[in-house]
Amino acid sequence: xxxxxxxxxxxxxxVGLAVGNTLASCVENTSEEKxxxxxxxxxxLPLVIATWHxxxxxxxxxxxxxxxxxALDAVEQGxxxxxxxxxxxxxxxxxxxxxxGNVTLDACVMDNHGNCGAVVYLKxxxxxxxxxxxxMEDTPHVMLAGxxxxxxxxxxxxxxxxxxxxxxxxxxxxxxVEAKYKPIINIENHDTIGMLAIDKNGDISGACTTSGLxxxxxxxxxxxxxIGSGLFVDNEIxxxxxxxxxxxxxxxxxxxxxxxxxxxxxSPQEACEEAISRIVNKPNSNxxxxxxxxxxxxxxxxxxxxxxxxxxxMTKFQDGINEQIQSDYFNKE
Ligand code: ASP
Numbered sequence: 001x002x003x004x005x006x007x008x009x010x011x012x013x014x015v016g017l018a019v020g021n022t023l024a025s026c027v028e029n030t031s032e033e034k035x036x037x038x039x040x041x042x043x044x045l046p047l048v049i050a051t052w053h054x055x056x057x058x059x060x061x062x063x064x065x066x067x068x069x070x071a072l073d074a075v076e077q078g079x080x081x082x083x084x085x086x087x088x089x090x091x092x093x094x095x096x097x098x099x100x101g102n103v104t105l106d107a108c109v110m111d112n113h114g115n116c117g118a119v120v121y122l123k124x125x126x127x128x129x130x131x132x133x134x135x136m137e138d139t140p141h142v143m144l145a146g147x148x149x150x151x152x153x154x155x156x157x158x159x160x161x162x163x164x165x166x167x168x169x170x171x172x173x174x175x176x177v178e179a180k181y182k183p184i185i186n187i188e189n190h191d192t193i194g195m196l197a198i199d200k201n202g203d204i205s206g207a208c209t210t211s212g213l214x215x216x217x218x219x220x221x222x223x224x225x226x227i228g229s230g231l232f233v234d235n236e237i238x239x240x241x242x243x244x245x246x247x248x249x250x251x252x253x254x255x256x257x258x259x260x261x262x263x264x265x266x267s268p269q270e271a272c273e274e275a276i277s278r279i280v281n282k283p284n285s286n287x288x289x290x291x292x293x294x295x296x297x298x299x300x301x302x303x304x305x306x307x308x309x310x311x312x313x314m315t316k317f318q319d320g321i322n323e324q325i326q327s328d329y330f331n332k333e
């Protein structure tokens with residue numbers, strides 16, 4: 001089932017699979033015991049994880065890694081698969097537009113040296129993730145926005161094309177019938193692709209790409225291109241990427257938080273759970289109305305994933321197995 005339909009068909013309140021990573025329960029108190037847990041779970045490299053059900057994208061990333069490519073090459077190539085997939089209405093070509101009918105893309109990359117690049121409000125260029133990489137590698141800046149980002153992309157040889165497909169145009173026209181000025185905050189309106197990879201040298205990189213919240217206000221930018229919110233990589237510790245309602249991720253600097261929690265000794269699973277609890281436990285949090293999900297990996301190759309509501313998933317390619325894993329979640333009411 002496609003990500004969006006999968007979420008749409010889901011009841012937020014149902015109790016379902018809780019097949020998340022169970023490392024949280026394995027972490028022991030003494031450093032000796034801790035060492036043995038890490039050794040038991042020591043993953044074979046390379047490894048790729050991504051938000052949602054994107055096995056073609058993780059397959060591409062793994063192909064790059066197996067051929068000796070870097071983690072950065074892998075996450076870029078993997079994300080490009082989804083950006084080119086016109087049927088995916090949350091990323092790249094075919095992404096759902098803002099309320100004015102414009103498809104605007106946000107993306108970022110971060111490598112094992114702590115370098116990063118991002119584009120926001122990019123129009124007419126499908127491979128936002130590659131433009132973000134160019135910003136990182138070929139400019140003295142971290143982020144380019146709007147017309148400037150597009151101009152830079154064209155100068156770099158990217159092709160301009162209309163990203164609004166017939167299907168997305170139709171969906172937008174349907175939405176317009178009852179359009180309300182206020183942004184509609186529903187989990188079916190967003191599904192960023194975030195990808196993290198560790199190459200065979202143990203180096204970590206990440207990328208994140210999205211058309212953002214469907215029917216957003218013109219000019220709205222979410223968490224996905226914001227380093228520390230949508231994505232953060234620290235090659236000594238691990239990395240995290242987010243999906244869901246970007247405003248809530250930005251308010252808690254989610255991905256940086258997860259990496260810092262791992263630095264303090266938490267497993268990726270524990271760190272993702274703690275970052276979700278920071279959102280849902282805010283006084284007056286209306287978390288029942290929105291979804292946020294995190295995936296994370298640490299330097300040992302252990303992974304974690306957690307969300308507020310059911311039906312978030314992670315795709316993981318490791319040890320020859322490329323699989324979708326349902327995430328455990330907070331709201332089990
Ligand atoms: N986080 C993205 C945003 O808020 C959307 C998503 O993950 O689907 O723009």
